[in-house]
Amino acid sequence: MNGLNPQQQAAVTHLGSPLLVLAGAGSGKTRVITQKIAWMIRKGVHSADQIAAITFTNKAAREMRERATQLLTKEEAKGLTVSTFHTLGLNIIKREAKRLGYKKNFSILDAQDSEAILKELAHKEDVEEADNLRWIISRWKNDFISVEQAALLANTTDEKLAAILYEKYQRQIKAYNAVDFDDLIVLPVQLFEQHPDALQHWQNKLRYLLVDEYQDTNACQYRLIRLLAGIRGALTAVGDDDQSIYAWRGARPENIAQLQQDYPLLKVVKLEQNYRSTSRILQSANKLIGNNPHLFKKNLWSTLGEGDPIRIMPCRTPEHEVEKVVSEILKARFRDRADFKDFAILYRGNHQSRLFEKALRENNIAYKISGGTSFFSRAEVKDILAYLRLIANPDDDAAFLRIINTPKREIGTSTLEKLGEYAFERKTSMLTAAQELGFAQRVSAKATQRIETFCFWLHEITRAAENTDPTSIVKQVINDVSYEDWLKNTCNTPKQAESRMKNVWEIVEWIRKLHDDGAGKETLGEIIAHMSLVDMLERNSEEKEQDAVALMTLHAAKGLEFPSVFLVGVEEELLPHANSVDEHSIQEERRLAYVGITRAQKNLTISYAKTRSRYGEASTVEPSRFLEELPPEHLEWEDKKAAITPEQRQETARAYVANLQALLGD
DNA sequence: CAATAAGGTATTTTT
DNA sequence: TACCTTATTG
Numbered sequence A: 001m002n003g004l005n006p007q008q009q010a011a012v013t014h015l016g017s018p019l020l021v022l023a024g025a026g027s028g029k030t031r032v033i034t035q036k037i038a039w040m041i042r043k044g045v046h047s048a049d050q051i052a053a054i055t056f057t058n059k060a061a062r063e064m065r066e067r068a069t070q071l072l073t074k075e076e077a078k079g080l081t082v083s084t085f086h087t088l089g090l091n092i093i094k095r096e097a098k099r100l101g102y103k104k105n106f107s108i109l110d111a112q113d114s115e116a117i118l119k120e121l122a123h124k125e126d127v128e129e130a131d132n133l134r135w136i137i138s139r140w141k142n143d144f145i146s147v148e149q150a151a152l153l154a155n156t157t158d159e160k161l162a163a164i165l166y167e168k169y170q171r172q173i174k175a176y177n178a179v180d181f182d183d184l185i186v187l188p189v190q191l192f193e194q195h196p197d198a199l200q201h202w203q204n205k206l207r208y209l210l211v212d213e214y215q216d217t218n219a220c221q222y223r224l225i226r227l228l229a230g231i232r233g234a235l236t237a238v239g240d241d242d243q244s245i246y247a248w249r250g251a252r253p254e255n256i257a258q259l260q261q262d263y264p265l266l267k268v269v270k271l272e273q274n275y276r277s278t279s280r281i282l283q284s285a286n287k288l289i290g291n292n293p294h295l296f297k298k299n300l301w302s303t304l305g306e307g308d309p310i311r312i313m314p315c316r317t318p319e320h321e322v323e324k325v326v327s328e329i330l331k332a333r334f335r336d337r338a339d340f341k342d343f344a345i346l347y348r349g350n351h352q353s354r355l356f357e358k359a360l361r362e363n364n365i366a367y368k369i370s371g372g373t374s375f376f377s378r379a380e381v382k383d384i385l386a387y388l389r390l391i392a393n394p395d396d397d398a399a400f401l402r403i404i405n406t407p408k409r410e411i412g413t414s415t416l417e418k419l420g421e422y423a424f425e426r427k428t429s430m431l432t433a434a435q436e437l438g439f440a441q442r443v444s445a446k447a448t449q450r451i452e453t454f455c456f457w458l459h460e461i462t463r464a465a466e467n468t469d470p471t472s473i474v475k476q477v478i479n480d481v482s483y484e485d486w487l488k489n490t491c492n493t494p495k496q497a498e499s500r501m502k503n504v505w506e507i508v509e510w511i512r513k514l515h516d517d518g519a520g521k522e523t524l525g526e527i528i529a530h531m532s533l534v535d536m537l538e539r540n541s542e543e544k545e546q547d548a549v550a551l552m553t554l555h556a557a558k559g560l561e562f563p564s565v566f567l568v569g570v571e572e573e574l575l576p577h578a579n580s581v582d583e584h585s586i587q588e589e590r591r592l593a594y595v596g597i598t599r600a601q602k603n604l605t606i607s608y609a610k611t612r613s614r615y616g617e618a619s620t621v622e623p624s625r626f627l628e629e630l631p632p633e634h635l636e637w638e639d640k641k642a643a644i645t646p647e648q649r650q651e652t653a654r655a656y657v658a659n660l661q662a663l664l665g666d
Numbered sequence B: 001c002a003a004t005a006a007g008g009t010a011t012t013t014t015t
Numbered sequence C: 001t002a003c004c005t006t007a008t009t010g
Helices: A008-012 A029-042 A056-068 A084-095 A111-124 A130-140 A147-153 A157-175 A182-194 A195-204 A219-229 A255-262 A279-289 A318-335 A350-362 A381-390 A397-403 A413-426 A430-434 A444-466 A469-481 A483-490 A493-518 A525-535 A536-543 A583-597 A646-665
Strands: A019-023 A051-055 A079-086 A108-109 A178-180 A208-211 A234-240 A266-273 A309-313 A343-347 A366-369 A549-554 A562-567 A600-609 A611-614 A615-619 A636-637
Touching: A008 A266, A008 A366, A019 A029, A029 A051, A029 A208, A029 A234, A051 A056, A051 A084, A051 A646, A079 A084, A084 A182, A084 A525, A084 A549, A108 A111, A108 A397, A108 A483, A108 A525, A108 A636, A111 A130, A111 A157, A111 A208, A130 A157, A130 A219, A147 A157, A157 A178, A178 A182, A182 A195, A182 A219, A182 A350, A195 A219, A195 A381, A208 A219, A219 A234, A219 A255, A219 A549, A234 A255, A234 A397, A279 A309, A279 A583, A279 A600, A309 A318, A318 A350, A318 A430, A318 A562, A318 A600, A318 A611, A343 A350, A381 A397, A381 A444, A381 A469, A381 A493, A381 A525, A397 A430, A413 A430, A413 A444, A430 A444, A444 A469, A469 A493, A469 A525, A483 A493, A493 A611, A562 A583
Parallel strands: A019 A234, A019 A266, A051 A079, A051 A208, A108 A178, A208 A234, A309 A600, A309 A636, A343 A549, A343 A562, A366 A549, A562 A600
Antiparallel strands: A611 A615
């Protein structure tokens, strides 16, 4: 309890009724959650194995676990659950797979897998545009709307089509003995609503729940929490409605209000002291967000001093903007001995990173960019995992289709189409169908031969997998299919092939680690399930704490903080985004700006360009309306007349680089 | 089946 | 403008 402010203490020690902690940006919410866990265990209220903390990201879960266990002895912390919604869901499903109609070796489909399946189904229905429909279906699943309900409530033509595809999609992946990410939440809710004994088992096990980033829960996740917390309402929800930026993905910030309705005894604690930013930054953030409607009024304050005003940098062009930012960073680096890792460049859309990357590279400034393609969505990684998935779950047609002709086995589309038809008629998986005589009669002898060879190999390795450790199996797969040769043949450059192969070996290394660590990840199936839910990029980037400027979208910046922040491209059509100017969306855009501002500890610089080429065509753009919503007394506009020319800036930058190189030379 | 050309399309993406 | 996806052709 040392060093907690009165509100934090109240949040930690409140028991007996559900608690909602409205935690403003930088107000120490992780601290409250971890302290509360420790406090409950120490006081003997609950033992560690009766407590579950639930987060959205693996990173948050890892951090929370680390910080909570630091407060406790190893013995005290034993059995504590800290997991993401999806991992918790997976564990619930695993235990009851049979009752839900799945075999215990079910696969987890990632977003790309389900997209491909849906596309294929849409194609069969002669539907062109599958993208819209995918959104509709995902929204239904997030709202816990079943296939049957969707069919009833579908109104528009799109919705009616989506309802048909929804039904087919669910049937399809069920046949694959697979679940998608959304199912990891939907299925536990279904289970609990239909089988009170299953619910009771979990209620019995998890006596107290702490939920992080509560404003980001979707309807289904909230339902899951409400079921688990039961009438006891043994629950602490921590969230901030002002940082709700995922409504477009199904998040329901109104779940905060819902909590009050569902639990009349709900206690609300507000954390308003901010430990991150100087007060001019906070006052500006407060003023901006004050333009949004609020259920609970919040006013962040800090004792970190008034601080510097927020700098506003108008720029002629995006190139000009990039140059200014880069030269500011260099200046700070050499004049104030700042580290590169003290800086973050935040933007609305990923495409905005390009110019910055180029300039940073040219100036020899280390940078790291978060977002982009994750490790597990790389083709080579997905290929290897698909092999493993198929070994663990022969019904996984998605995996089968991915690797049947990768590397090339001369099994073409027409053969596969026939196989698909045949499997559909026989109501079996493609792998099973491929081995049936009836199928052999429909295709050429050559094709049969090729498929047979593959099936035989797969059969052998599947049998070997039963009593061989997973690491050896992966190695054997890579070896047997000559994956390295295939990479060398298909990649444009040998360098590319090498780097891809490096990724492949990283998977092997990962599997080895997971297997050695044990912790319930013994079998191939368990290891793949785990790998489907975590991303290796996180772990890698954390390991090397490099001194690099951070580049990321505003969404990716949530939860982070930096001494100096550049909020760039603060223009109409960009922030707020052109597609998000209706009354509801504009509020989320404002929250996005709010999140950006509140990342800054000491220095905040906001920039915008006056012209920006959009889709190849140059056009004049207006500064963001949000600039007018900031308190003028805390802003310092860069004097346009005094501003040095781009040429002068470049010269400065060059001088700094020379300086840097000289320093490195010593 | 692979290479090439043309076309169409451009928020955000925790799992 | 620059990307990625699809269609076409040999």
